[in-house]
Amino acid sequence: MVRKKWLLTSLAVVTAATLVLAGCSSKKDEGGKNATPGTNPSNSTTTESKAPEANKDPVTFTYYGFGTNIDVLASETTIGKILRDQTGVDWKMEYVVGDTSTKAGVMIAGGKYPDVISPVDQLPKLLDAEAFIPLNDLIEKYGPNIKRVYGPYMDKITNEDGNIYILPFTANIGGYLMDPDAGSNFYIQRRVLKEFGYPQVKTLDQYMELIEKYQAKYPTVDGKDTTGFLTFAGEPGQFYTITNAPMHLAGYPNDGNVLVDLETHEAKLYMGTEYEKKWLQKLNDMYQKGLVDPESFTANGDQFKAKLTSGRVLGFVGYIWQMADAMNNLKTAGNDDLRYVSLPIVFDESITDAYMDPPSFVNNRGLGISVSAKDPVRIIQYWDNLLKEENQKLVMWGEEGVTYSKNEQGRFVMSKEQLVNRNDNDFKRKYGFAYFEYEWPRYGDNSVYEDGNAQKPFSQPEVADVNYTDGDRTLLKAYNIDTFSGFFAKPVERPWYPAWSIEKAEGSPEQIFNQKAGDLQQKYFPKLVLSKAGQFDSVWNDYMKDFGKLNAAGFEAYMTGKVKDRVAGKW
Numbered sequence: 001m002v003r004k005k006w007l008l009t010s011l012a013v014v015t016a017a018t019l020v021l022a023g024c025s026s027k028k029d030e031g032g033k034n035a036t037p038g039t040n041p042s043n044s045t046t047t048e049s050k051a052p053e054a055n056k057d058p059v060t061f062t063y064y065g066f067g068t069n070i071d072v073l074a075s076e077t078t079i080g081k082i083l084r085d086q087t088g089v090d091w092k093m094e095y096v097v098g099d100t101s102t103k104a105g106v107m108i109a110g111g112k113y114p115d116v117i118s119p120v121d122q123l124p125k126l127l128d129a130e131a132f133i134p135l136n137d138l139i140e141k142y143g144p145n146i147k148r149v150y151g152p153y154m155d156k157i158t159n160e161d162g163n164i165y166i167l168p169f170t171a172n173i174g175g176y177l178m179d180p181d182a183g184s185n186f187y188i189q190r191r192v193l194k195e196f197g198y199p200q201v202k203t204l205d206q207y208m209e210l211i212e213k214y215q216a217k218y219p220t221v222d223g224k225d226t227t228g229f230l231t232f233a234g235e236p237g238q239f240y241t242i243t244n245a246p247m248h249l250a251g252y253p254n255d256g257n258v259l260v261d262l263e264t265h266e267a268k269l270y271m272g273t274e275y276e277k278k279w280l281q282k283l284n285d286m287y288q289k290g291l292v293d294p295e296s297f298t299a300n301g302d303q304f305k306a307k308l309t310s311g312r313v314l315g316f317v318g319y320i321w322q323m324a325d326a327m328n329n330l331k332t333a334g335n336d337d338l339r340y341v342s343l344p345i346v347f348d349e350s351i352t353d354a355y356m357d358p359p360s361f362v363n364n365r366g367l368g369i370s371v372s373a374k375d376p377v378r379i380i381q382y383w384d385n386l387l388k389e390e391n392q393k394l395v396m397w398g399e400e401g402v403t404y405s406k407n408e409q410g411r412f413v414m415s416k417e418q419l420v421n422r423n424d425n426d427f428k429r430k431y432g433f434a435y436f437e438y439e440w441p442r443y444g445d446n447s448v449y450e451d452g453n454a455q456k457p458f459s460q461p462e463v464a465d466v467n468y469t470d471g472d473r474t475l476l477k478a479y480n481i482d483t484f485s486g487f488f489a490k491p492v493e494r495p496w497y498p499a500w501s502i503e504k505a506e507g508s509p510e511q512i513f514n515q516k517a518g519d520l521q522q523k524y525f526p527k528l529v530l531s532k533a534g535q536f537d538s539v540w541n542d543y544m545k546d547f548g549k550l551n552a553a554g555f556e557a558y559m560t561g562k563v564k565d566r567v568a569g570k571w
Helices: 011-022 078-087 100-110 120-128 136-142 144-157 190-195 204-217 245-249 274-288 301-309 324-333 376-386 389-397 416-423 425-431 461-467 470-478 509-529 536-547 552-567
Strands: 059-065 089-095 116-118 186-189 227-231 258-260 267-269 313-317 340-342 366-369
Touching: 059 376, 078 089, 078 376, 078 389, 078 425, 089 376, 100 120, 136 144, 136 376, 144 376, 186 190, 186 204, 190 204, 190 340, 190 470, 204 227, 204 274, 204 313, 227 274, 227 301, 245 274, 258 552, 267 552, 274 509, 274 536, 301 313, 301 324, 324 416, 324 425, 366 376, 376 389, 416 425, 416 461, 509 536, 509 552
Parallel strands: 059 089, 059 116, 227 313
Antiparallel strands: 116 366, 186 313, 186 340, 258 267
16 A cells, blocks of 8 residues: 555544643644643643553664664663663664665565654655554554653554554654754855854855855965865755755745745746856856865765865855764864855845744655564554653753753753763764763754753753853854854745655655656756856756656646645645
8 A cells, every 4th residue: 555645644532642642732822833832731731641561671772874873782871771770771873874775675675664753755655655654543652751751642643544654853842942052054164254254144146256255365275275165966866955945046945846825825947947047157157267176076975074174165055964073073173264154045036035934744754664574563552652751851961960950940951061971973972962962752843842942952041042152142243143043044934845845655646756866856956057168058058958748737637736735724
């Protein structure tokens, strides 16, 4: 059976009592601005029904993530050991190397899977292969905390066949707290801004001109050539970094490969539009001037991060989750001038940027239990234990007195030393933050605990403030803002957001279109960006001829229908 969409089904009847008890966990004012954090009765861990006592005999399960990380035995980390002591459960954690689609295909062909899988973009393929077991009965019998956290989202995580197969990572609870340092995917080295007196940089032309001026003035760093601009398009599965840019430059948030009209809710592709052409033409113009690194299309993730940490790249496009390690390493190195800042870059001054994510729920990224799992009951009990509020604090904040402290008002704070550790990649892996703070059943990043503290440490105002370096404060003062998110326009409520999470079942016309369109972009983008002088238009025409062979109108109609369904409350 093809399991292809998340909709409200008859399971809602089963979960209605849960919804009544849980209440609404997302508090936003009418304008979609941040709610004031506070106590939310739906968070209560004292009124939950009791689940059967869990077996605590030692057992080790296998965890496979389609994201990027270093393999580990969970109990070798501080957090993993604490959770093992609570439950008896350990995890052999392994992560994908190479192409994710190939790995998923190998799993499916063999018919044997790890106990749990975080499938990322391979979810439709694994669902179609029936690689996951339904979680409904397990949640009902053993998951009081799961019901507390996911109760308000049951319609969004239930398949059309009535089953729940994954628990997503974005279940917001207790309020909505905006990340004070959220940013865009256009970055510039801080010394470039400093050199020219911290100018206002809004448009793509202004951004590229500033990089060009700086490189002309300082063509080398420590005897090595500077790189004007770099994009992260060489790693398998990361090509969206370069394809998404026209969407952002046109003033739209990250809805994947479509632009959704706020009034009509029509979803239109930006592939093949003047937006895409303008973006690629600018990159080609910069390449002709020697300012775009041709290895943008061949450098893998490690090479991309190495280029950034070298201090020689003046600007790049990429998402923070792709290069967080590099950003942390640069901060640890201590030279603020070589660090980067993201800016609200758009095509022209008349466009309002939309880089800040509005409140959202992503229902196609999560963790599921495979059909090969040795003991689903122990696994669901582990997940339920993980969702206790004290354990959410553990995986996000660590241990009081070790990785954070409390002030007299009960607010979680960090010393400078604790912040240095929290920003250090090696410490994060050794302690376990790098493994447990995201790809598990969890509160969403914008959540607020019962005591008013933030789920995400760097969303805590007291922590964000201490986390700033002297260079941070200088830059913020120069632009007369308090936090880095102050560069950007406030988010606008979009009830369908994000459209990229709309399911496209394996083998469906929409999935086939996506695949063919992506293949076409990967074929032509390097040719367009790296084309010789005078050849761009010819290559673009070839690209458009091939694009015209795809059923773009059918894909847009499908996406528009799904967006309108979400606006109507049907997921």
